[in-house]
Amino acid sequence: MPSHYAILEAPSTLGLATDGVERLPDRLLDLGLAERIHARHAGRLVVPAKDPTPDPETGTLNARAIAQWSPKLADAVEAVLDAGGFPVVLGGDCTIVLGSALAFRRRGRYGLLFIDGNADFFQPEAEPNGEGASMDLAFVTGYGPSLLTDIEGRGPLVRPEDAVAFAYRDHKDQEEYGSQPLPEELKVLDLPAVRATGIEAAAREAVDHLTRAELDGFFIHLDADCLDDVIMPAVDFRVPGGLSWDELTAALRPALASGKAVGLEITIYNPRLDEDGSAGRGLADVLAAALGTAAP
Numbered sequence: 001m002p003s004h005y006a007i008l009e010a011p012s013t014l015g016l017a018t019d020g021v022e023r024l025p026d027r028l029l030d031l032g033l034a035e036r037i038h039a040r041h042a043g044r045l046v047v048p049a050k051d052p053t054p055d056p057e058t059g060t061l062n063a064r065a066i067a068q069w070s071p072k073l074a075d076a077v078e079a080v081l082d083a084g085g086f087p088v089v090l091g092g093d094c095t096i097v098l099g100s101a102l103a104f105r106r107r108g109r110y111g112l113l114f115i116d117g118n119a120d121f122f123q124p125e126a127e128p129n130g131e132g133a134s135m136d137l138a139f140v141t142g143y144g145p146s147l148l149t150d151i152e153g154r155g156p157l158v159r160p161e162d163a164v165a166f167a168y169r170d171h172k173d174q175e176e177y178g179s180q181p182l183p184e185e186l187k188v189l190d191l192p193a194v195r196a197t198g199i200e201a202a203a204r205e206a207v208d209h210l211t212r213a214e215l216d217g218f219f220i221h222l223d224a225d226c227l228d229d230v231i232m233p234a235v236d237f238r239v240p241g242g243l244s245w246d247e248l249t250a251a252l253r254p255a256l257a258s259g260k261a262v263g264l265e266i267t268i269y270n271p272r273l274d275e276d277g278s279a280g281r282g283l284a285d286v287l288a289a290a291l292g293t294a295a296p
Contacts, residue, residue, distance in 0.1 A: 004084055004085045004086050005037050005038065005039035005040070005085065005086050005088050005291065006039060006040050006041075006042040006080040006083070006085035006086065006087055006088065007025075007029070007033070007034050007039045007040070007041050007042060007088045007089075007090060008042045008043060008044075008045070008073075008076050008077065008080065008087055008088070008089045008090065009025040009043070009044035009045065009090050010025075010045050010047075010073050010076075010089050010090065010091050010092045010096045010099065010265070011023070011024065011025055011044070011045070011047060011090075011091065011092050012045075012047045012066075012069065012073075012091065012092040012093060012095065012096055013047070013050065013092065013093055014047065014048070014050060014061070014062040014065050014066050014069065014093070014095055014132065015061070015062070015066065015093040015094060015095030015131055015132035015133035015136065016061075016093045016131050016133050016236065017052070017061060017129045017130075017131055018236055020236070020270035020271070020272040020273065021091065021092060021093050021236070021267070021268055021269065021270045022047070022092065023270070023271040023272065024090055024091055024092065024266065024267070024268075024269045024270070024271065025044070025090035025091075025092075026271070027269070027271040027274075027280045028090055028266070028269075028280065028283065028284055028287070029090075031280060031281060031284040032284070033284050033287060033288065036284070036288035036292060037088070037287070037288055037291040037292050039088060040085075042076065042079070042080050042085070042087070043076060045069075045072060045073055045076060047069065048062075048065045048068070048069055049065075050062055050065070051065070054124075054129075054130030055130075057145070057147070058124060058144075058145035058147055058148065059124030059125060059127075059130055059145075060124050060127075060130050060131075060132050060135065060144075060145065060148065061129070061130045061131055061132060062132070063132070063145065063147055063148060064147070066095050066098065066132055066148060067147050067148055067151055069099070070095075070098040070099035070102055070151055071099070071102060071151065071152060072099070073089075073096060073098075073099025073100065073102075073103075074099045074100070074102035074103040074106065075103075077089065077099065077100055077103035077104075077263065078103045078106065078107075080263075081103065081107070081262075081263075086261075086262070086263060086264075087100075087103075087263040087264070087265075088263070088264050088265075088266075088287075088291070089263065089264070089265035089266070090265075090266055091265060091266060091267035091268070092265075092267055093132075093133040093267055093268060094116070094120055094132075094133040094136040094221070094223055094267045094268060095132040095133055095136050095139075096265055096267060097112075097114075097136050097137075097140050097221050097265065097267075098136065098139060098140055098148065098151060098157065100219055100221075100263065100265050101140050101157040101158050101219065102151055102152065102154065102157055104157075104216075104217070104219055104262065104263075105154045105157045105158070106152075106154065107216070108216035109159070109162065109214065109215055109216055110158065110162070110215060110216050110217050110218055110219055110262065111158065111162040111163065111164070111209070111210040111212075111215045111217070111218035111219070112140065112141075112158045112162065112163040112164070112210075112218060112219055112220075112221060113164050113166060113206055113207075113210055113218055113219070113220045113221065113255055113261075114137055114163055114164060114165050114166060114221045115166045115167055115220065115221065115222045115223065115226050115248075115251060115252075116137070116165070116166070116167070116168055116221065116222075116223035116225065116226055117167070117168055117169055117170065117223060117225035117226045117227070117235075117239055117242055118134065118168055118169075118170040118173070118223070118225065118237070118239070119137060119165055119168045119170060119174060119179070119182060119190075120133070120134055120135060120136045120137040120138070120168075120223075121135070121137050121138045121143070121165075121174075121179055121180060121181075121182050122134040122135045122138065122174075122177070122179045122180070123135065123138065123143070123144065123179070123180045124144065124145065126177050126178045126179055126180070127177070128177060132148070133267075133268070137163070137165060137182075138180070140156070140157050140158050140163075141156050141157075141158055141159070141160045141163055141183070141186065142155050142156025142157075142159075142160065143180070143183070160183045160185045160186040161185040161186065161187075162210070162215060162218075163186050163187065164186075164187045164188075164189060164206040164209055164210060165182060165186060165187070165188050165189070165190065166189050166194070166202070166206055166226075166251065167189070167190065167191050167194050167226050167242075167243055167251070168190050168191060168226075169190065169191040169192075169239055169241050169242060170239055171190070173239070187206070187209050189202050189205065189206055191241065191242070191243075194243075194247075199243075199247045199250045199251060200250055200254070202251070203250060203251045203253075203254045203255065204254055206251075206255070207254050207255050207258050207260075210255075210258075210260065211258055211260045215260070216262075217260045217261065217262040218255075218260055218261060218262065219261070219262055219263045219264070219265075220252070220255055220256075220261055220263070220264040220265070221265055221267070222252075222264060222265065222266050222267070223235075223267045223268045224266065224267065224268050224269035224279075224283055225237065225238075225239070225242070225268050226242060226243050226248065227242045227243050227244075227245070227248060227282075227283075228241060228242035228243060228244055229241065229242055231244070231245065231278075231279065231282060232269070232279050232282070232283070233273060233274075233279060234269055234270050234271065234272075234273040234274035234279040234280070235268050235269065235270060235273070236268065236270055236273075245282055245285070245286055248286050248290075249286050249289050249290050252286070252290035252291075253290055256290055256291065264291070266283070266287065269283055
């Protein structure tokens with residue numbers, strides 16, 4: 001099965017106060033992901049050291065490091081694209097989306113399929129730990145401090161109307177801490193909507209939105225915490241409920257089969273919290289199933 005998948009390791013934890021998700025690439029590669037999807041290895045990025053104190057100007061942990069590192073990730077993604085490849089970026093925390101999105105923003109107008117258990121739309125003053133990994137969808141769509149929303153003067157990296165927030169379920173947390181609401185033009189298919197519509201129909205609705213003629217393609221952000229907490233406990237912020245393995249596969253397949261998906265990133269799975277290894281194995285199986293049947 002020929003394919004042009006290229007795996008990039010982006011083990012950043014700059015968006016979190018904690019560590020552990022930097023082991024995500026090692027675990028998925030140990031589980032044979034590269035071989036199972038016939039991917040070449042396109043390198044591993046060096047991540048700058050963390051500062052435990054939030055940046056006073058932006059209220060965000062490691063804001064300057066994220067702003068300086070994201071273009072380096074974008075360069076690596078672009079190198080894959082220049083070689084005709086489909087980047088599979090193994091994170092890391094969710095702030096890696098800024099680097100991935102920047103790569104595509106340099107090239108045109110691209111959409112974002114944001115599959116995540118959390119909406120990640122907090123503003124710095126409402127995020128209790130200043131963690132960028134709770135604010136990344138806001139930053140990438142232009143909401144937040146300019147240091148992080150206007151990287152290279154290209155903000156927003158993704159127009160809000162070109163993003164779909166898919167399957168999030170952190171409504172209580174948003175309300176408790178006072179997260180800003182998602183903008184009206186950003187398409188929302190939260191977990192209740194996905195359940196009401198059915199996974200296949202919801203995925204088609206998302207893909208239809210992201211394959212509009214004005215878009216050059218779309219990138220997929222996949223946070224492991226979109227999965228049901230029972231099968232994916234190996235995440236730093238746990239919320240009950242979530243998608244089953246089959247539901248996630250059913251969401252990914254039409255996106256990858258559309259011919260318009262241009263890359264995928266995987267975030268937040270923390271091998272340190274995966275006591276029996278089952279969460280990692282399940283994640284690798286889903287990725288192999290979805291990517292393996294839809295080689296670009």
